[in-house]
Amino acid sequence: MFTGIIEEVGRMRRIHAQGQAMVLTIEARTVLEDVKLGDSIAVNGVCLTVIAFDGGSFSVDVMPETYRKTTLRELQTGSRVNLERAMQAGGRFGGHIVQGHVDTTGRIVSRRPEENAVVFAIEPQTSSLMRYMLPHGSITIDGISLTLVRVTESGFTVSIIPHTLAQTVLQGKQPGDTVNLECDILGKYIERLLHYRSGPANGDSSEDDKSQGVTAAFLAKHGFL
Incomplete structure (x- = not known):
C-alpha cells in the first residue's frame, strides 16, 4: 500500500529483458535506507518486489502482465522513474490509498x-x-x-x-x-458491491437479494433506511 507521495526520482542502471519479462536495476538513495529483500517499492506507480540490492541500487522483477499493462516496457537505461516505499502504519497519510496496481x-x-x-x-x-x-x-x-x-x-x-x-x-x-x-x-469497490449478484458464500441471502444487488429496497429491508 502506498500514498502517492514520491520520495525520490531514481535512474535506470540496467534493464535485462527476455520476451515480456524484465529485471530492472534502479539507482536510488532514499528508498534504500531501510530496504530488505521482499520489500515493495512503487516504480512509476507500479508495485514491484525487491529481489536484490546494494549500497546504490535495487533490482525488481517485471512479469509479462505488468509489462503489457504499464509503461515500464518503454523504459531505457538512464530513464528517470518515480520511487516510493510502501507506507508505514505510523506514518502520515499525505496522499490517498494507492495500491500500485496500474489500471x-x-x-x-x-x-x-x-x-x-x-x-x-x-x-x-x-x-x-x-x-x-x-x-x-x-x-x-x-x-x-x-x-x-x-x-x-x-x-x-x-x-x-x-x-x-x-x-x-x-x-x-x-x-x-x-x-x-x-x-x-474506493470507487472500484463501491461499484463491485452495487453490482454484485451472487450473494455471500454462506448462502444466507434470499433469491430476491441476489438478483437486485444493493438497492434502496435492499437497504430498507435490512434496517439501513
Whole structure:
C-alpha cells in the first residue's frame, strides 16, 4: 500500500529483458535506507518486489502482465522513474490509498502553464475507466497522488504545483508521452458491491437479494433506511 507521495526520482542502471519479462536495476538513495529483500517499492506507480540490492541500487522483477499493462516496457537505461516505499502504519497519510496496481496507461494530450502551476490534460487508453473519476477526486499518475480538476467523457486534467513538478518525472513529460494510471480504489469497490449478484458464500441471502444487488429496497429491508 502506498500514498502517492514520491520520495525520490531514481535512474535506470540496467534493464535485462527476455520476451515480456524484465529485471530492472534502479539507482536510488532514499528508498534504500531501510530496504530488505521482499520489500515493495512503487516504480512509476507500479508495485514491484525487491529481489536484490546494494549500497546504490535495487533490482525488481517485471512479469509479462505488468509489462503489457504499464509503461515500464518503454523504459531505457538512464530513464528517470518515480520511487516510493510502501507506507508505514505510523506514518502520515499525505496522499490517498494507492495500491500500485496500474489500471491502464494514458496519453498526455496537452501541457500548459497556469500562473504558478502546470495543467496536464490526459486521455486514458481505456475510456471505460472514466466512470471512476470525478472532479476533485483522486487519481494516481506515474505513482503521484493528484487531484482531478476537470473530467470529461474521454479524459481529465490535473494541475501540478512547482514542487511536485520539480520532484517527479512529470517535469520531463510532454504531449504524446504515456503515463501509468491508477483509479481510486474506493470507487472500484463501491461499484463491485452495487453490482454484485451472487450473494455471500454462506448462502444466507434470499433469491430476491441476489438478483437486485444493493438497492434502496435492499437497504430498507435490512434496517439501513
